[in-house]
Amino acid sequence: MKSSFNFFIDFNSLFSLFKDLSSYYGYMYWWPAEKPLEVVEGAILAQNTTWKNAEASVKRLNNIPIDELLKIDEREFRTLIKEAGFYSRKIDYLRNAISFYSNEIDNTPSFISIRDELLKIRGIGRETADSIALYAFNQRTFPVDSYSIRFFNRYFSLNLGLKNYDDIRVTLSGIFNSMMLMEFHALIVEHSKNYCRKKPNCENCFLKEKCGNQ
Ligand code: SF4
The missing domain is CATH 1.10.1670 (Endonuclease Iii, domain 2)
Structure with missing residues (x-):
């Protein structure tokens, strides 16, 4: 039984x-990201689609410095993530997550649960938060x-x-x-x-x- x-x-x-x-x-x-931000972007872009669809968009975003990413307007963002689908929603989520990442990466002491902080961001559910916390911030979660x-x-x-x-x-x-x-x-x-x-x-x-x- x-x-x-x-x-x-x-x-x-x-x-x-x-x-x-x-x-x-x-x-x-499995996730040979060149930098942790790539993991953050990948975890969001792969929502509701396959990694294959998200991959080209992740590579494109990866070439843009973080301060420039935060200034990109919606039209340009759509072009950058065109394979990933669900544009409006994903652009919103990406902006939230990239902004979180840029604030936290240098400031968050390791004993604070990144996962709990990520879960406060709109558009980040448990699986995405755990992927980011594990693969980008090296925290013990699954x-x-x-x-x-x-x-x-x-x-x-x-x-x-x-x-x-x-x-x-x-x-x-x-x-x-x-x-x-x-x-x-x-x-x-x-x-x-x-x-x-x-x-x-x-x-x-x-x-x-x-x-x-x-
Ligand atoms: S692990 Fe999956 S594929 Fe392998 S024997 Fe069990 S059920 Fe079958």
Whole structure:
């Protein structure tokens, strides 16, 4: 019977899963951003679209100094982010996030939760805040996306949903350091694209002997 989530997955099981994924896929270094601001921009531009669609826009913004970015008018911004869609909304969110980043990067002591501060900004939800806090500010947190929920449900035979977002995040960030959290997230996304898709390819999956879905 599938268990409801009450985070019981112990350190050993999670660590062993991390090791299995890492041994198979190697080091992912999934978000090779040249600078942390690129992560902030990417997290917003990738909302409601694919990373592939967001990538060209991120590269374009990346060439513009931060003080100039904050002065760009709406028309120019639309051209710069044309592949990412949802222009008006994303321009608004980007301006908020870039302004936050420019104020906080030099001023925020590391003990303050960047995640909590990000969540106060309009347009930044939990997954975006956690992506930015983890990948741009190196803070211990985990962006719980649909890939990780689906994968944990199958592998650990659970019945998780978005209601369990903070259970998953807090548990994982209590166990792994920030570098491992970045890797774990990337490995789960990679595995979910290669094998644990909507229609899973269990027959060829290297985790099948250990997976609760079998
Ligand atoms: S065995 Fe199937 S369900 Fe389990 S992790 Fe692999 S692809 Fe996903």
